[in-house]
Amino acid sequence: MSRRRQIYEGKAKILYEGPEPGTIIQYFKDDATAFNAQKKGTINGKGVINNRISEYVFTRLNHIGVPTHFIRRLNMREQLVRQVEIVPIEVVVRNVAAGSICQRLGLTEGEPLPHTLIEYCLKDDALGDPKISEEEIACFNWAGSEEMADISSMAIRINDFLCGMFAAIDIRLIDFKLEFGRLWDGDYSRIILADEISPDGCRLWDMTTGEKLDKDRFRRDLGGEEEAYREVARRLGLLTEDSGPGEVLDMAHHRGRLRGAIKKK
Ligand code: UDP
Numbered sequence: 001m002s003r004r005r006q007i008y009e010g011k012a013k014i015l016y017e018g019p020e021p022g023t024i025i026q027y028f029k030d031d032a033t034a035f036n037a038q039k040k041g042t043i044n045g046k047g048v049i050n051n052r053i054s055e056y057v058f059t060r061l062n063h064i065g066v067p068t069h070f071i072r073r074l075n076m077r078e079q080l081v082r083q084v085e086i087v088p089i090e091v092v093v094r095n096v097a098a099g100s101i102c103q104r105l106g107l108t109e110g111e112p113l114p115h116t117l118i119e120y121c122l123k124d125d126a127l128g129d130p131k132i133s134e135e136e137i138a139c140f141n142w143a144g145s146e147e148m149a150d151i152s153s154m155a156i157r158i159n160d161f162l163c164g165m166f167a168a169i170d171i172r173l174i175d176f177k178l179e180f181g182r183l184w185d186g187d188y189s190r191i192i193l194a195d196e197i198s199p200d201g202c203r204l205w206d207m208t209t210g211e212k213l214d215k216d217r218f219r220r221d222l223g224g225e226e227e228a229y230r231e232v233a234r235r236l237g238l239l240t241e242d243s244g245p246g247e248v249l250d251m252a253h254h255r256g257r258l259r260g261a262i263k264k265k
Contacts, residue, residue, distance in 0.1 A: 004016040004017055005017040007024065011031060011033045011037060012031060012032070012033070012047075012050070012200055013026050013027060013028055013029060013196070014026075014027040014029065015027075018080055018081075018083070019080075022082060022083050023071065023080055023081070023082060023083060024080075024081050024082070024083045025074065025078050025079070025080055025081075026051075026078065026079050026196070027047075027077055027078050028047035028050050028051040028054075028077050028079075028196075029046075029047050029077075030043055030044060030045065030046045030047045032046065032200070032215065032225075034215065034219040035219070036125060036128050037125065039218075039219070041218060043226055043229065044226050045230070046200070046226070047077045048076050049198070049199075049229045049230060049232075050199070050200060050229070051073060051077055051078070051079060052073070052233055052238045053197070053198045053199070053232060053233055053238065054070075054079070054196040054197055054198050055070065055073045056236055056238055057165075057197040057198075058070035058193070058197065060161070061193065064157075064161060066158060066161075066193060067183075067190070067191075067192040067193065068192055068193040068194070069081040069183075069193065069194045081194070082192070084181025084182055084183050084184075084192060085181055085182040085189070086123070086179060086181050086194060086195075087142070087143050087147065087151070087179070087181060087182065087191070088122060088123045088124070088142050089121065089122065089123060089132070089137065089142055089143060089151075089180075090120070090121040090122075090123055090129060090178075090179060091151060091155050091177065091178040091179070091180065092118070092119040092120075092121065092175060092176070092178075093117070093118055093156075093158070093159045093175060093178065094113055094116065094117045094174070095112070095113060095159070095163065095172075095173060095174060095175065096110060096111065096112050096113060096172070096174040096175065096203075097109060097110065097111040097112075098110070098174045098203050099175065099203065099216075101119075110210070116156065116159060118152055118155055118156070120132050120133075120134070120137060122142070123179075147182075147191050150190075150191040151191055154191070158178065158193070159173070159176075162176070162197070162202075166204060167207065169236060170207040170208060170235070171204050171205065171207060171213060171232070171235065172204070172205045172207050173202065173203075173204060174202075174203035174204070175202070175203050176197065176201055176202035176203070177201040177202075178195070178197070178201075179193075179194050179195035180192065180193060180194055198229075199213060199215060199229050200215050201215075202214055203216060204232060211228075213228040213229075213231055213232050214228065214232075
């Protein structure tokens with residue numbers, strides 16, 4: 001069997017040519033980076049968990065009518081997706097102050113924002129993904145005005161859905177990042193949700209204890225990142241169906257370790 005053609009290797013995923021034209025395979029790695037890849041490491045099992053979480057979230061978004069690139073999960077670390085032209089903008093949705101907005105505007109982490117904010121950053125590692133205005137997006141034609149209307153309304157809809165989905169499992173959705181793509185059909189394209197939604201690109205805090213269940217555990221050297229990612233998957237009901245009693249026992253062990261890791265800080 002010949003090896004598949006690799007299209008692109010990113011920080012957390014590898015993209016391969018898919019089995020049919022217009023499809024791509026996303027392979028989820030355990031590699032983790034932070035601060036524009038100045039900090040590098042691995043989170044054991046992250047790729048497997050993120051593949052499952054993203055599959056679950058994209059499937060549910062598809063069910064409520066949000067168009068996404070997701071077709072189906074292929075195996076533990078891979079999913080089949082539609083090939084799109086990625087819009088070179090990272091769309092950040094914020095409900096509560098955390099991360100860069102705290103430094104930029106002098107806000108206290110955990111302060112609820114008066115209303116949900118959408119921010120745009122240019123996808124450009126060399127420039128450190130700078131924040132950009134809608135005026136700049138229009139000026140440099142990174143996305144058209146109709147595309148931006150679709151992107152912002154989808155981002156708000158996704159946020160409303162995800163806030164409810166996570167609240168139901170006792171998790172507060174603080175902020176998250178989305179990427180969109182153009183799905184071409186002849187001369188026309190439409191905007192669909194692409195990339196992934198996982199604890200790599202979201203801030204997720206336990207509603208009761210405030211524990212961080214996301215990549216901030218890695219960014220801030222808090223420890224317990226494997227357990228935190230697994231905890232999110234477990235609460236979503238993703239770790240029980242395929243797992244035997246050993247796995248269930250294992251989760252109890254992991255939960256104990258997560259609590260231990262968090263108490264130490
Ligand atoms: N985010 C991301 N990739 C990036 C930048 C941000 O996934 O390159 C996510 C991040 O995980 C958080 C949200 O977007 O959930 C807002 O991030 P922020 O702008 O505060 O940047 P950070 O402090 O994470 O660098």
